[in-house]
Amino acid sequence: MGAAESTESTEGEREPLLGPNQPQTNGIVQPVNGRVYARRWVVLALFSALGFLQGLVWNTWGPIQNSAKHAYGFSSTDIAVLVIWGPVGFFPWLLFVWLMDKKGLRASLLLAAFLMVLGAALRIIPLTDLQLRRWLIHGGQLLNGLAGPTLMSAGPLLSTTWFAPDQRATATAVASLVGYLGAACSFLAGPLAVPAPNDTQTVSTTTHWDPEHIRHRIEIVxxxxxxxxxxxxxxxxxxxxxxxxxxxSVAAASQRLSYRSSICRLMSNMRFLMIALAYSVPTGVVAGWSGVLDMILTPAKVSQVDAGWIGFWSIVGGCVVGVAMARFADFIRGMLKLLLVLMLAGASLAATWFTLTCLTRLTHLPSTKATLYTSCILVGIFINSSIPIFFELFIETVYPVPEGITCGVVTFLSNLFTGLLLFFLTFYFTELSWLNWCLTGSCLFSLLLVLLFRESYDRLYLDVFVSV
Known part of the structure; x- marks a missing residue:
């Protein structure tokens, strides 16, 4: 449904709350035609770099879980809990969303960066007591997770605040996907920098990595x-x-709903809740699934390094395709639902293929490195590339609710599902085929919700028609 065809809001609701002809409000000029600044790329680069590092730190331990067990005495439960601190950091999301709404991007980003500094510093305190050292590492991961609500939900707010309407989806894609790119690079950097434990000995040479050496390499990272x-x-x-x-733009200059009114409006909007579930269930499941991908692929005799490469290319592919799809959405507007249907259909097929391949004893499908690589990478491409498209559809659906509040709600829900998945993993970690079935079911569930969703483009209507 195109922008002009939307019937989900009245004409009065589409009027800008702060008229573009009004010359000044609270000391800020509100022109009819907006202006973009070259510095917007510096702002986007700084935000994206912090998001990249937050994702990198969050996924530090999953790709090197075998080495971490050898060096620090971590158990499989410890590895799952280290990953789960990311979703746990979203529990005070209302506070971070309030700060973003009241104090703006600068204050929110400074707080997120400060929490990341404290978390990273806690992990390197040189203590000889490994038990206490493990507690500090857990605390550092939690502090890094507390930066997530800002860095994962403020991308659409940044794009609306700094970018013109024909660049918004692209900026949203870059800002919202770069954190996943950081997690992808951890799949590559961790296994390459940290040797996998190998206690086997041969006649001619000895291949033995002692815990102290592995611990030293982890500390370098x-x-x-x-x-x-x-x-x-x-x-x-x-x-x-x-x-x-x-x-x-006109939308960037318009007055938005208050914090309390926005929360009430979101919670009472069934269309928003439908599309929020369509986003949060598969992205939450994929985040938890990819965080323990090494554990999932170990029964298939996939090494730690190979599992790292699979995780890396699945996320990188999703980021590249996501930016390309967002750029396409900037050129041809009003097609967000169609793009989501195509992506989620592909994700459902790829997830089913991967799940059945892992059950090769029952399905007799060929389980080779090539099939595992291909199916897993396709899952990452289709799910991760849908994230910026979902974000843009959220904003269009609930405008004039502020972007930070809207995306704060959906990222909290996504991390809630990630946390639930990893919570169950702490009890059921001996046989992990159920994780693959959760992945397939989440993709099919999301596809059904998107097919039933009625799209509208209220913000686009304001920028395209009211500004004219």
């Missing part, structure tokens, strides 16, 4: 992550404006 986070925190502190002097 932790120090490198801390250094990068400190540098970015300093950059944000020195330069990160909350908003441009002149808004880039």
């Amino acid at each position: 932790l120090y490198a992550e801390l250094g990068a986070i400190v540098l970015l925190f300093a950059a944000v502190l020195l330069y990160f404006p909350s908003r441009p002097p002149i808004p880039p």
Whole structure:
């Protein structure tokens, strides 16, 4: 359904709450035609770099879980809990969303970066007591998870605040997907920097990695992550404006609903709740599933390094395709639902293929490295590339609810499902085929909800028709 065909809101609701002809409100000029600034790319780069590092730190331990067990005495439950601290960090999401709404992007991003610095510092405190060291590592992962509500939900707010309507979806894609790219790079950096434990000995040579050597290599990774986070925190502190002097569009200049009114409106909007579930269930399940991908692929005799490469390319493929789809959506507007249907249909097929391949003893499907690579990468491409399209559809559906509040709600729901999945994993970690079935079911469930969803484009209507 195109922008002009939307019937989900009245003409009065489509009028800008702050008229574009009004010359000044609270000291901020509101022009009819917005203006974009070159510095918007610097703002996007700083935000994206922090999101990248937050995802990198969150997924530090999953790709090297065998080495971490060898070096620190972690159990499979410990690895699952280290991953689960990311979703747990979303429980105070209302506080972070309130801060974003009241104080703006700069204050929110500074707090997120500060929490990341503290978390990364806790993980490198040199204690000889491994039990206490493990507790500090858990605390550091939790503090990093507390930065997630801001970095995972503020992308659409940044794109609306700084970018013109024909660049918004692209900016949203970059800002919202770069955190997943950080998680992907951890699949690559971790196994390459940290040797996998191998206690086998041969006659001619001895291949033995003692725990102290593995621990030393892990600490190199932790120090490198801390250094990068400190540098970015300093950059944000020195330069990160909350908003441009002149808004880039009518929608960016318009007044939004209050914090309390926005929460009430979202919770009472059945269309929003439908599309929020369609987003949060598969993305939440995929996040938990990819966080323990090494454990899932171990029974298929896939090595830690190979599992890392599979996770890396599945997320990188999703990021690349997601940005491409968002750029397409910027050129041809009013087709968000169609794009989502195509992506979720592909995700459902790929997830079914991967699940059946892992059950090769029952299905007799060929279980080779090539089939596992292909099916897993396709799952990541289709699910991750749908994220910015979902975000844009959320904003269009509930406008004039502020972008930060809307995306804060849906990212909390996504991480809630991730947390639930990993919580069950702490009890059922001996046989993991149920995780693959959860993945397939979540994709099919989301596809059904999107097919039943009625789309509308209220923000696009304001920018295209009212500004004209």
